[in-house]
Amino acid sequence: MARSAAFELSQDGGTSVLALAGDWTIDTIAELEPALRSLSPLPGAELDVSALGRFDVAGAYVVVRTLGEPRGAPPIAVRGDHVNARRLLQVVLSAAAAPAEPPERPRGLLGVLQQTGRAAADISQEILETVSFLGETLATLGQLLMRPRRLRWVSIVHVMEQAGLNALPIVTLLSFFIGLVVAYLGARILGDFGASVFTVELVAFSMLREFAVVITAVLLAGRTNSAFTAEIGAMKMRQEIDAMRVMGIAPMEALVAPRVIAMVVMAPLLTLAAMLAGIAGGLLVTWASLGVSPTMFFTRISDAVPEQHFWVGMVKAPVFALTLAIIGCKQGLSVGGDVGSLGKRVTSSVVQSIFMVILLDALFALWFLEMDW
Numbered sequence: 001m002a003r004s005a006a007f008e009l010s011q012d013g014g015t016s017v018l019a020l021a022g023d024w025t026i027d028t029i030a031e032l033e034p035a036l037r038s039l040s041p042l043p044g045a046e047l048d049v050s051a052l053g054r055f056d057v058a059g060a061y062v063v064v065r066t067l068g069e070p071r072g073a074p075p076i077a078v079r080g081d082h083v084n085a086r087r088l089l090q091v092v093l094s095a096a097a098a099p100a101e102p103p104e105r106p107r108g109l110l111g112v113l114q115q116t117g118r119a120a121a122d123i124s125q126e127i128l129e130t131v132s133f134l135g136e137t138l139a140t141l142g143q144l145l146m147r148p149r150r151l152r153w154v155s156i157v158h159v160m161e162q163a164g165l166n167a168l169p170i171v172t173l174l175s176f177f178i179g180l181v182v183a184y185l186g187a188r189i190l191g192d193f194g195a196s197v198f199t200v201e202l203v204a205f206s207m208l209r210e211f212a213v214v215i216t217a218v219l220l221a222g223r224t225n226s227a228f229t230a231e232i233g234a235m236k237m238r239q240e241i242d243a244m245r246v247m248g249i250a251p252m253e254a255l256v257a258p259r260v261i262a263m264v265v266m267a268p269l270l271t272l273a274a275m276l277a278g279i280a281g282g283l284l285v286t287w288a289s290l291g292v293s294p295t296m297f298f299t300r301i302s303d304a305v306p307e308q309h310f311w312v313g314m315v316k317a318p319v320f321a322l323t324l325a326i327i328g329c330k331q332g333l334s335v336g337g338d339v340g341s342l343g344k345r346v347t348s349s350v351v352q353s354i355f356m357v358i359l360l361d362a363l364f365a366l367w368f369l370e371m372d373w
Contacts, residue, residue: 016045024059050080060088133330140252155258163224164266175274179281203282208309212274217320221353225328229349232332260325267321
């Protein structure tokens, strides 16, 4: 039966002596917490373990914390005999955490330059790692195309369902409302110039070329990309990826390739659905506000909107999908062993994905402009 823990602090010739009595184990020391915390740190104090009963690491930690001994301090002076007191106290002293050093806070112009330099170095390293990961992914996809039997069709179809089919409602709903807004603004603004009938062309051009594919990519970045990073990152934290390598399973083939293939396949389909939903929203506004019948609406689109605008949007979709999948998987594989790292990587995945979508869309716009598309 456990005996209650107790202590007594006394002075012996100017030396503080902390006498321990009873069992100092994880089950008994809780009741002493308030009294021990009220004691001032007692560095250099001696311990009397003559009446000490059972003693474990938890009790040793409480004693070392009460004495305030720093990490690597000399062995605590112990009076009396105990079977393991000296050994446990030394173990705790060796493992005690060192006091945290005050953070370095550079100030003035030098501090600004240091922070700017570190940020530039981090960005350069991130770009280099992402490009390297892109090359590794393309090499893996090439090997799988040469050996189709190694493709994991179950994983690919599962990701297609999770990333594509389940995202269809939110993509179409948001695109529908974007089409409504574009048509409403176009009807109001163009109406001031007596050209409200051109609202049909405005809706078609904007949805086919830009809005449908960009909205789809942004939604996939926030919904699917974060899921990719969180799933792979959780596997990395639980050392499941290391276990896969031990079993001879390549993470690039089992985790990255199915997600990349599924995204590249589903993004154009989602973009097509977004185009149709946006045009439907524009049709509703023009029909209700301008009296443009559905027949006239689609006739004007077929007569005045070249099909090249449709292909401009569709060409962007697989490029955006490849970029999103690469960033999401790369950030997941970069997760460390703590939850903070997982949250940081998920945030980086979403931010980088949206940034790259906007950047690539701008580059595509310039390129198509030069190509007179």
